[in-house]
Amino acid sequence: MASPGFFSLELLLNSIGLLSVVWLGLKAAWGLARALRIHVLSWVWKGVDLASYGPWAVVTGATAGIGKAYAHELARRGLNVVLISRSMEKLKQVAAEIEEKHGRSTKVIQADFTHGSEIYEPIRAALQGLEIGILVNNVGQSTDKLLYFLDTDNIDKYIEDMEHCNMLSIVKMTQIVLPQMVARRKGILINMSSVAGHRPLPFQLMYSATKAFDDYFSRALDMEYRSKGIIVQSILPFFVASNMTDKIIKYFKTPAKSFARQALNTVGLTSRTNGCLHHWIQSGYITHLSGIISSS
Ligand SMILES: NC(=O)c1ccc[n+]([C@@H]2O[C@H](COP(=O)([O-])OP(=O)(O)OC[C@H]3O[C@@H](n4cnc5c(N)ncnc54)[C@H](OP(=O)(O)O)[C@@H]3O)[C@@H](O)[C@H]2O)c1
Structure with missing residues (x-):
């Protein structure tokens, strides 16, 4: 006993x-x-009525992939859209498509985000006078090759381009647009990180590290400005069909249009998301699997 x-x-x-x-x-x-x-x-x-935050949305990297899909979806939901990318030809084409398909106004701004702080004064001037309800900080670059860091071609330029395009762009665009949102106590900032910013991705380490910065910037910004009526959302997608992923992977990609539609449905419901159900399931699976691997 x-x-x-x-x-x-x-x-x-x-x-x-x-x-x-x-x-x-x-x-x-x-x-x-x-x-x-x-x-x-x-x-x-829906979590929020996106059009009620202001008549204009701004999307960086808006002529292809996820950015173009967000621009279309925002216009479909009643917003006018400012499109920012490098190629004027593509900007005009996407703007015309949006105006014809959704009957909303557009404005285009040509800018190369791999450049430094000097590009932001012209952007600020071009946005002057617009009541901006939503900023989608989408622009970002990666490389199509998996390489050891030191084997990267033209490494100094690569480091600077990644810093400018993937990190500085989010910070400076936020600095330009946030004051008017705070003044109105209303605004939405959507920042495109990546699942590579949640878990380190060797052989794409600058991409992974800059996307981790984007995620932390968004999360801290959300903590600072939530009480001032600002919604900040960090998006950490898996594979979405786009120019960026076309050279890397053939299968398991979510169409950009479907991704943007689902991700925009989540605004106001979560401040940090993989963007769509499919990617949420993948994230849970990988987190579980990596937990098993790291603890074994
Ligand atoms: N696709 C994915 O699976 C995936 C997954 C996780 C996260 N993301 C993130 O989602 C964002 C969009 O990716 P995506 O796959 O849609 O890319 P994408 O298909 O390569 O499109 C990139 C867009 O950004 C513009 N752009 C590229 N470099 C630029 C620069 N230096 N200055 C200004 N505009 C520039 C491009 O237009 P121009 O060439 O005309 O400038 C294009 O409109 C990125 O931040 C990426 O890190 C993507």
Whole structure:
């Protein structure tokens, strides 16, 4: 027969075990319910009415891939759109498509975000007078080759381009647009990080590190400005079909149009998301798998 001391220790351990199982079960159920609200119910029950934040949206890197899809989707939901990219020809083409398809106004700004701070005064001047409800900091670059850091071609330029395009652009565009949003106590900032900013990605380390910066910048900004009526959202997608991923991977890519539509449904419901249900499932799977690998 067990002694009373042993019995009470066994009871204590059993209770801790049971409470842990209940806690993990509740946590999983809460996670699933939240994912259902954010990624499924949001198709019919949106978090916010995007057009009510102001008549204009600004999208950087707006002539292809995810940026172009966001620009179209925002126009479809009733916003006028400012498109910013390097090629004037592509800008005019996308602007014409948006005006024809969605009947909204557009404005184009030609800028190369690999350049330094000097590009932002002309951008500020071009945005003067527009009531901007939404800024989508989408522009970003990666490389199509997986390389050791020191084997990168033209490495000094590469480092500077990645810093400017993937990090400085978000900071400076936010600095330009945020004051008017704070003054109105209303605005949405969407920053395109990547799942590569959540987990280190060797052989694309500058991309991975700059995307981690984007995610941290967004999260801290959200903490600072939430109480001032500003929604800040960090997006960490997996593979979306675009010029960037076309050379890297053939399968498992979400069409950009579908991604933008789903990701915009989540605004106001979550400040940090993989953007769509499919990517949320991939993220859960990878997190679980990497947990097993790192603990084994
Ligand atoms: N695709 C994915 O699977 C994926 C996954 C995670 C995160 N992301 C992030 O999502 C964002 C968009 O990626 P994407 O795949 O849609 O890229 P993409 O297809 O390569 O399109 C990039 C867009 O940015 C513009 N752009 C590129 N470099 C620029 C520069 N230096 N200055 C100004 N505009 C520039 C391009 O237009 P011009 O060439 O005309 O300038 C184009 O409109 C990036 O921040 C990326 O890191 C993408």
